[in-house]
Amino acid sequence: MRKTVFLLVLLAAVLTSPLFAGGKQESAGTKKAASAGFDWKAFEGTKIKIMVNKHPWVDIIKPKIAEFEALTGMKVELSIYPEDQFRTKRTVEMVSGTSDVDVFMLMPGNALAQYVQSGWLAPLNGLMKSKQYLWPDYDLNDIYPAALNAGVREGKNYTVPLLLETSLLAYNKDIFAKTGVTVPKTMAELESVAKKIYESSNGDTYGITLRGKKASATSQWVDFLHSFGGEWLDSNGKAAVDSPEAIAATEFYGKLLRLYGPKSAPSNSWYESISIFMQGKAAMVYDASVFKPNYENPEKSAVSGKVGYAIIPKGPAGSIPHVSNWGLTIYSGSKHKEAGWLFIQWATSKAIALQGQLAGIPSARASAWSSPEFKSKDSSPEWTNASIASYKVASPLWNPPVIPVGECRDAMGSAIVASILGQDVKAASREAAKTIDKILANSK
Amino acid sequence: MKNRVRYTFILPALILMTIIVAFPIIYNLYMSLHIWFVASGSGPHWNGLKNYIALLSDKRFWNSIRVTIIFTVGALGSEVLIGVLLALFFNRQFKGKDIIKTIFLFPIAATPVAVALIWGMMYNYDLGIINVLLKAIGLPPLLWLADPKWVIPALIITDAWQWTPLILLIVLSNLESLPTDPFESAKVDGANSLQVILYITLPMVKPAIIVAAMIRSIDAIKTFDLIYVMTQGGPDIASENLNLYIFNMGFSYFRMGMASTLAIVLFTIVMAVNVFLAVIRNRDVT
Numbered sequence: 001m002r003k004t005v006f007l008l009v010l011l012a013a014v015l016t017s018p019l020f021a022g023g024k025q026e027s028a029g030t031k032k033a034a035s036a037g038f039d040w041k042a043f044e045g046t047k048i049k050i051m052v053n054k055h056p057w058v059d060i061i062k063p064k065i066a067e068f069e070a071l072t073g074m075k076v077e078l079s080i081y082p083e084d085q086f087r088t089k090r091t092v093e094m095v096s097g098t099s100d101v102d103v104f105m106l107m108p109g110n111a112l113a114q115y116v117q118s119g120w121l122a123p124l125n126g127l128m129k130s131k132q133y134l135w136p137d138y139d140l141n142d143i144y145p146a147a148l149n150a151g152v153r154e155g156k157n158y159t160v161p162l163l164l165e166t167s168l169l170a171y172n173k174d175i176f177a178k179t180g181v182t183v184p185k186t187m188a189e190l191e192s193v194a195k196k197i198y199e200s201s202n203g204d205t206y207g208i209t210l211r212g213k214k215a216s217a218t219s220q221w222v223d224f225l226h227s228f229g230g231e232w233l234d235s236n237g238k239a240a241v242d243s244p245e246a247i248a249a250t251e252f253y254g255k256l257l258r259l260y261g262p263k264s265a266p267s268n269s270w271y272e273s274i275s276i277f278m279q280g281k282a283a284m285v286y287d288a289s290v291f292k293p294n295y296e297n298p299e300k301s302a303v304s305g306k307v308g309y310a311i312i313p314k315g316p317a318g319s320i321p322h323v324s325n326w327g328l329t330i331y332s333g334s335k336h337k338e339a340g341w342l343f344i345q346w347a348t349s350k351a352i353a354l355q356g357q358l359a360g361i362p363s364a365r366a367s368a369w370s371s372p373e374f375k376s377k378d379s380s381p382e383w384t385n386a387s388i389a390s391y392k393v394a395s396p397l398w399n400p401p402v403i404p405v406g407e408c409r410d411a412m413g414s415a416i417v418a419s420i421l422g423q424d425v426k427a428a429s430r431e432a433a434k435t436i437d438k439i440l441a442n443s444k
Numbered sequence: 445m446k447n448r449v450r451y452t453f454i455l456p457a458l459i460l461m462t463i464i465v466a467f468p469i470i471y472n473l474y475m476s477l478h479i480w481f482v483a484s485g486s487g488p489h490w491n492g493l494k495n496y497i498a499l500l501s502d503k504r505f506w507n508s509i510r511v512t513i514i515f516t517v518g519a520l521g522s523e524v525l526i527g528v529l530l531a532l533f534f535n536r537q538f539k540g541k542d543i544i545k546t547i548f549l550f551p552i553a554a555t556p557v558a559v560a561l562i563w564g565m566m567y568n569y570d571l572g573i574i575n576v577l578l579k580a581i582g583l584p585p586l587l588w589l590a591d592p593k594w595v596i597p598a599l600i601i602t603d604a605w606q607w608t609p610l611i612l613l614i615v616l617s618n619l620e621s622l623p624t625d626p627f628e629s630a631k632v633d634g635a636n637s638l639q640v641i642l643y644i645t646l647p648m649v650k651p652a653i654i655v656a657a658m659i660r661s662i663d664a665i666k667t668f669d670l671i672y673v674m675t676q677g678g679p680d681i682a683s684e685n686l687n688l689y690i691f692n693m694g695f696s697y698f699r700m701g702m703a704s705t706l707a708i709v710l711f712t713i714v715m716a717v718n719v720f721l722a723v724i725r726n727r728d729v730t
Contacts, residue, residue, distance in 0.1 A: 212679075267675065268590075276570055403484055404483060406696045413680070417678070418680070
């Protein structure tokens with residue numbers, strides 16, 4: 001009864017979406033007798049249902065669906081929803097248990113734990129190894145391992161990445177030249193560069209700007225955490241954000257902002273932070289790689305054409321940035337898993353990845369980055385090189401691999417804010433770890 | 445028989461009200477006795493009064509209560525004080541009164557989210573105009589929304605900017621409709637203008653002030669849009685009021701049972717404040 005009420009409420013929310021497309025399920029279709037070897041036409045006549053979020057990547061594949069249908073003889077029903085409705089609709093489909101969806105988009109860093117734990121996803125390992133269903137030209141090894149690993153839980157693959165983002169250190173070349181500093185390679189250099197810029201400008205120019213607004217900060221702080229040798233959780237699944245390494249990272253992150261960063265740091269999310277950098281008020285910013293078009297837009301940015309890019313400086317454990325990605329997954333209740341897998345391979349193929357790359361969607365495939373077509377169009381090889389360097393060493397984890405992600409990020413965000421404000425980081429980190437453990441204990 | 449027939453006429457309205465008002469409240473009360481972690485995909489299970497007991501030791505809950513009280517008292521206090529003073533000022537004839545009155549009413553017409561976005565920008569330490577003005581008159585710039593000590597005053601200033609005119613409007617219309625005889629007899633008796641205001645005007649408009657305060661207090665206690673847009677409860681939880689905590693518990697953390705528990709607490713507080721104000725008002729009127 002209660003579950004029904006909940007479903008009705010969710011359903012009502014989704015029904016208000018103008019994009020709601022009620023699709024009828026078609027029976028398994030005319031599945032051809034499986035012959036040995038790969039065959040695009042193996043599921044001719046089958047109808048598959050794909051659910052996606054309104055994302056620039058979808059604009060790339062939508063006009064090409066007809067090509068896929070011609071290639072395979074399948075029928076594809078593509079339902080597109082704005083992001084918020086998409087998440088709601090996706091949950092409703094899963095909770096109902098009667099969904100006829102076959103393939104959908106998922107951001108593993110956000111939702112994989114929940115979807116795997118609830119048994120909503122089909123493992124892809126069998127399909128990835130199958131001679132019959134793995135397209136010989138697909139080339140799994142071309143996909144950056146960090147991107148593929150983001151979709152792995154307990155040794156099983158659940159998602160295939162369709163794009164790949166990372167975080168980069170962006171710096172203002174003019175300020176660097178004026179101050180006489182070079183790109184920091186280590187965390188110690190990062191601090192001394194920030195300090196020198198801040199002090200030599202008498203506090204007019206901030207050394208660095210970073211996110212400081214609670215939960216939003218954790219997605220960039222996590223790269224400092226990993227580079228200092230810390231982790232969200234230890235091997236027993238208990239909070240590890242109060243380990244000596246983690247405390248050192250949180251302390252360092254807060255100190256950079258407190259001493260050489262904008263005073264408004266605790267209320268800055270990505271928008272405020274990159275705005276300060278784009279106005280030339282800060283010499284460095286560490287944030288998502290996809291903000292390059294913002295930095296380089298001469299209409300909005302005072303620093304366009306003067307920005308350099310680098311991988312996160314080395315900490316005690318090395319340079320460990322993170323990658324985040326959207327991926328495609330197969331619903332565990334799908335009746336057309338193999339057909340869905342053909343669609344996934346086509347949609348994340350080298351050709352489509354390259355097309356996305358040329359349209360500004362950073363690809364998860366090395367071949368797209370190294371292709372001559374992309375290289376000849378590349379306006380910022382420095383960004384490209386830094387991105388590739390980042391992909392190669394990145395960690396696929398940026399959120400703790402648990403269901404209550406937002407709650408854990410909020411708990412840790414409190415400790416980060418405490419560090420920025422110069423409060424007792426050790427005590428704040430212990431408090432955060434205690435809170436996270438309590439949250440996890442209450443999440444059954 | 446006749447008596448019964450007349451009840452059937454209000455029945456449709458009664459049924460509708462039961463469905464849209466009573467059911468959500470009762471269902472919410474029922475849910476507040478459950479643990480329901482929606483993100484796990486499992487249904488709610490019975491938890492008795494343990495949600496309420498857990499709140500007693502929840503620091504974030506007490507923080508949200510503290511924020512709610514400080515914000516409400518601060519906003520309501522400044523709005524009533526400034527609103528009544530302005531109403532007394534406008535309660536006379538002078539040239540351009542209507543134009544100035546109209547300008548004063550603009551903030552009420554503005555969308556709270558737009559107001560919050562613009563004030564958020566103005567408060568920004570590095571990019572905002574308020575610090576530019578502070579520096580221009582020789583004062584040090586403030587962190588405003590980034591400073592746990594200043595964030596609530598900053599929110600109160602914005603709230604007061606938007607809603608003081610409402611108090612002004614209610615009190616002024618009441619002032620303008622007051623009978624003139626008491627004032628005339630006071631003048632004859634030789635009362636000075638301060639005495640007139642304190643002993644005649646204010647007592648006469650007190651019911652109107654209380655009504656205005658009632659409307660504003662409900663809004664201030666359950667303020668959401670302003671805080672959500674400007675600070676999202678930050679820095680950390682320094683400006684997270686009860687309503688924002690409910691939102692986080694329910695829609696960020698998906699803990700519907702606990703969110704229902706918090707909602708019941710908020711509901712109780714709003715009801716209590718209003719019963720209190722209603723009692724004061726009725727005591728004065730009768």
